[in-house]
Amino acid sequence: xxxxxxxxxxESNEExxxxxxxxxxxxxxxxxxxxxxxLPSQGPEYVIHGLTSNVNNRMASLAIAEDRKSSTLILxxxxxxxxxxxxxILRDGGNTPLVFGKGTRLSVIA
Amino acid sequence: xxxxxxxxxxxxxxxxxTATLKCYPIPRHDTVYWYQQGPGQDPQFLISFxxxxxxxxxxxxxxxxxxxxxxxxxxxxxSSLELGDSALYFCASSFKIRAGNTIYFGEGSWLxxx
Numbered sequence: 001x002x003x004x005x006x007x008x009x010x011e012s013n014e015e016x017x018x019x020x021x022x023x024x025x026x027x028x029x030x031x032x033x034x035x036x037x038x039l040p041s042q043g044p045e046y047v048i049h050g051l052t053s054n055v056n057n058r059m060a061s062l063a064i065a066e067d068r069k070s071s072t073l074i075l076x077x078x079x080x081x082x083x084x085x086x087x088x089i090l091r092d093g094g095n096t097p098l099v100f101g102k103g104t105r106l107s108v109i110a
Numbered sequence: 111x112x113x114x115x116x117x118x119x120x121x122x123x124x125x126x127x128t129a130t131l132k133c134y135p136i137p138r139h140d141t142v143y144w145y146q147q148g149p150g151q152d153p154q155f156l157i158s159f160x161x162x163x164x165x166x167x168x169x170x171x172x173x174x175x176x177x178x179x180x181x182x183x184x185x186x187x188x189s190s191l192e193l194g195d196s197a198l199y200f201c202a203s204s205f206k207i208r209a210g211n212t213i214y215f216g217e218g219s220w221l222x223x224x
Contacts, residue, residue, distance in 0.1 A: 034212075043114075043200050043215035044153060087152075095141040095160045095206040097168065098213055100152045 004088045009105040012078045020073040020104055022088030027068050030092045035062065035073045036100075037084040044087065044100075047073065083108045112137055114216035116201050122222045123191050131186040131219045135203030141165065142184040143213065144176055145200040153200060159184060160206055171195075191223045 005023040012018040024033065035047040048055055048062045050071075055062040061074040075082055087103040115134040123129050135142050141160045145153040146169075155168035159178035170176070173191075178184045188195060202215040 038153075041198070041218075043202075043217050046212050046214060049212065085152075093211060095158065095165050095204065097143050097155045097158050097166050098202075099155055100145075102152060 004090060004101055006086070006088055006102065006104045008102065009107065011107045011109060012075075012082075014080060014108055014110050015077050018075040018078045018082070018106065020075075020086050020088075020106065021070065022072070023070045024088070024090055025069045027090055028092065031090040032093055033062065033064060033068075033071050034089045034091050034098065035060070036087045036089065036098070037082075038087070038103075039081075039084045044098075045084075047086070078106075078108045080108050080110060082106065114201055114203050114214055116199075116216040116219050118219060119217070120220045120222075122224060124224055125191055125193065127191050127223075128187065128189045129191060129221060130188070131199055131201075131221070133184045133186070133201030133203075133216065135182050135184070135201075136214055139203035139205050139214075140182065141204045141206050142178055142182070143202040143204075144170075144184070144186050145202065145215075146197045147200065147218075148194075148197045151197075156186070188221075193223050196221060196223045 034049040036044040038044045050062045063072045085103040143158040144156040147153045156170040158165045162178045176186045198218045200218045204213040
């Protein structure tokens with residue numbers, strides 16, 4: 001599996017934007033970039049995914065570098081409910097399972 | 111919208127006993143995945159099924175087995191339980207048909223082995 005690298009932890013103030021980086025220099029052409037988050041004692045929750053172009057949904061935006069070797073998850077206005085572990089995962093689709101790495105623990109300060 | 115349903119939500123078993131966890135995928139989803147998450151750990155992939163056939167295999171112990179039934183629900187059977195099997199077990203489901211599909215997770219089943 002292609003590997004991703006994320007900071008162990010990040011901190012943000014409430015109602016400010018948060019940019020969560022992810023490096024994936026060995027990404028293959030068929031790998032989608034998926035972001036999931038996990039709140040304590042809950043199942044991982046889908047956030048967003050993309051292949052080449054930037055993506056937006058009601059939860060977040062995903063900015064993908066032109067060479068696809070890195071990406072950034074953008075939360076436009078962090079809330080206390082956004083405090084979670086965020087995982088950046090490469091997956092080539094079909095029924096390939098998600099393989100979780102270490103993720104970034106996001107803390108949101110009121 | 112209907113989500114992935116797991117049962118039971120909590121289970122307490124003694125060492126060397128057997129436990130069975132059940133998973134009901136989102137309607138029309140054809141692929142089921144099982145994950146194990148120990149305390150302070152990241153989710154670890156165990157096994158997956160597509161159209162009732164094993165699809166991928168991860169770090170599932172030999173003491174564990176799983177299957178997917180004709181109605182697409184899945185069961186994870188765990189035998190000769192050990193203290194180290196205490197964990198949160200997640201089931202997830204997806205619809206295979208196209209690349210970039212999304213996997214959705216259930217809320218998990220807490221297994222405590224005493």
